[in-house]
Amino acid sequence: MKILVLNGSPKREHSDTMHITRAFLEGMNEATKHDIHIIQVIDKHIEFCTGCFSCMRNGGTCVHDDDMREILEEILTSDLLIWSFPLYCYGMPAPLKALLDRTLPLSSMAMQKVGDRYEHVGQADFSHLRYLMICGCGFPNSRHNFEPAVAGFKLCFPGSHTIITVPESPMFNAPEAAAVTEPRLALVKQAGRQYAETGEINESLLAEIGTPMIPEEQYAAIVNGGV
Numbered sequence: 001m002k003i004l005v006l007n008g009s010p011k012r013e014h015s016d017t018m019h020i021t022r023a024f025l026e027g028m029n030e031a032t033k034h035d036i037h038i039i040q041v042i043d044k045h046i047e048f049c050t051g052c053f054s055c056m057r058n059g060g061t062c063v064h065d066d067d068m069r070e071i072l073e074e075i076l077t078s079d080l081l082i083w084s085f086p087l088y089c090y091g092m093p094a095p096l097k098a099l100l101d102r103t104l105p106l107s108s109m110a111m112q113k114v115g116d117r118y119e120h121v122g123q124a125d126f127s128h129l130r131y132l133m134i135c136g137c138g139f140p141n142s143r144h145n146f147e148p149a150v151a152g153f154k155l156c157f158p159g160s161h162t163i164i165t166v167p168e169s170p171m172f173n174a175p176e177a178a179a180v181t182e183p184r185l186a187l188v189k190q191a192g193r194q195y196a197e198t199g200e201i202n203e204s205l206l207a208e209i210g211t212p213m214i215p216e217e218q219y220a221a222i223v224n225g226g227v
């Protein structure tokens, strides 16, 4: 499988969230060897979408000539897109959101009703693509935190999406927290293996991965102690 990882953390490989993503990829690679390419989104030249819609008309191309041309080609030749990002203001960091906006050339202006909502008709064939969101965050609570990002991801990629969220993610970069982060990363690795073998991750494993690694109050006390 050709896997394209979009690392949306401006911390690049030092990202807390990338610990989760790397564990997932390790699990996938244990099942079968995959061809993996990681893009550090922050290092790419990606202009903001101007909203002109010229890309969506008659097979048009974007008015910007930047790194997005190559990224779009790579997206279309991949089998799995992994969106790895930290939660920023209940959504994705701005550089990754700019990339998402700039995928507009893959759609046309034409709309079609699918179920109870409208979607744009594709200009390119990306029906083979599967989508995985891996999102870490700084608060210990998942409720009243991840919902907007999860809802947005599901709406953007209604077919074949899988979502992994992990609270208390700064702990992945704290060696002294290894006693709790290593077992969590082992579960994520198991999820990666399961995903490679079956194309999905069972709900109970996802739920376990999404729980706080240490009690919320203890985590908050540690953070507050260092302020």
Ligand SMILES: Cc1cc2nc3c(=O)[nH]c(=O)nc-3n(C[C@H](O)[C@H](O)[C@H](O)COP(=O)(O)O)c2cc1C
Binding pocket: 009, 010, 011, 014, 015, 016, 017, 018, 085, 086, 087, 088, 089, 090, 091, 136, 137, 138, 139, 140, 145, 168, 169, 170
């Ligand atoms: C601008 C900004 C906004 C943030 N917003 C949230 C948020 O809405 N909820 C949350 O739990 N953490 C939030 N955080 C904390 C990050 O999600 C957290 O530090 C995460 O572990 C960083 O991951 P990374 O190392 O992969 O970039 C925010 C951090 C920044 C810098």
